[in-house]
Amino acid sequence: MRRKAYSFFLCLIFLSALAQPAAFVKGRVLSSGPVSSELSPVKNAEIVLQTSDGFIYKASSDSTGAYLLRIKRAGAAAWLHIEVNKQTRCVGIKSDESLFAQKDTRQFNLQDGDTVTQNFRLDRAIVCRSLPSVEFAFRSSQIGHDALSLNGTMPQEEAINFFYNLLQDNPTIAIEISGHCDSREKSRLSKKRAKTVVSFLIKKGVDPKRLTAKGYGSKKPLIPEAIISAAETKEEKEALYQKNRRIEFKVLTFEFKG
Numbered sequence: 001m002r003r004k005a006y007s008f009f010l011c012l013i014f015l016s017a018l019a020q021p022a023a024f025v026k027g028r029v030l031s032s033g034p035v036s037s038e039l040s041p042v043k044n045a046e047i048v049l050q051t052s053d054g055f056i057y058k059a060s061s062d063s064t065g066a067y068l069l070r071i072k073r074a075g076a077a078a079w080l081h082i083e084v085n086k087q088t089r090c091v092g093i094k095s096d097e098s099l100f101a102q103k104d105t106r107q108f109n110l111q112d113g114d115t116v117t118q119n120f121r122l123d124r125a126i127v128c129r130s131l132p133s134v135e136f137a138f139r140s141s142q143i144g145h146d147a148l149s150l151n152g153t154m155p156q157e158e159a160i161n162f163f164y165n166l167l168q169d170n171p172t173i174a175i176e177i178s179g180h181c182d183s184r185e186k187s188r189l190s191k192k193r194a195k196t197v198v199s200f201l202i203k204k205g206v207d208p209k210r211l212t213a214k215g216y217g218s219k220k221p222l223i224p225e226a227i228i229s230a231a232e233t234k235e236e237k238e239a240l241y242q243k244n245r246r247i248e249f250k251v252l253t254f255e256f257k258g
């Protein structure tokens with residue numbers, strides 16, 4: 001009898017809690033799939049909301065990428081952002097690829113009864129040749145005249161700032177920066193390219209322990225030599241060689257602690 005009464009009492013408390021005024025923040029977390037036009041749900045991403053009166057709420061995205069936050073004390077400004085860890089993964093993509101967050105804080109007001117939808121899209125932290133927006137090439141094959149650029153258009157300062165901002169937005173990652181040559185160059189130049197980028201980042205204040213420079217020579221070309229040889233003009237060949245003179249990055253760990 002006592003057990004039944006106790007269960008009934010707990011049920012009343014639960015129903016009372018549900019009846020209290022609340023606001024809800026919901027949404028989905030997605031990332032690009034194997035095909036650029038596809039979006040895959042992301043599971044185990046942590047969504048964090050902080051209100052102006054000091055309360056913090058957290059939720060994780062499920063296997064459909066969905067999350068739901070129930071805000072017990074509404075009537076305040078709110079800040080929402082997303083965090084990733086080594087368990088954060090794209091659903092249905094069988095690989096060891098990880099995801100990284102970018103500085104994306106949403107601010108809005110919450111009142112009792114509100115339901116706010118906020119969706120997030122994460123980038124895949126993989127070797128940058130799979131991310132066309134972060135493919136770095138060198139305009140020159142001469143050691144003294146290298147000009148690092150993003151997709152052949154972004155100037156060196158902005159290209160370096162891409163790496164810097166990535167590291168600032170994700171303070172627990174450490175990355176490998178790898179240099180590559182075209183087949184006409186000496187292999188040592190690939191390591192020089194990687195070390196040059198690392199040196200710039202260290203000067204900007206990045207912890208050296210978060211950076212690894214590695215040179216691969218011409219062992220990993222983006223454009224095979226046969227395709228370059230088949231190009232009809234000298235200009236076309238040079239443009240293809242330029243794609244092989246490049247910097248790539250990959251995330252080594254999401255658990256860097258200094």
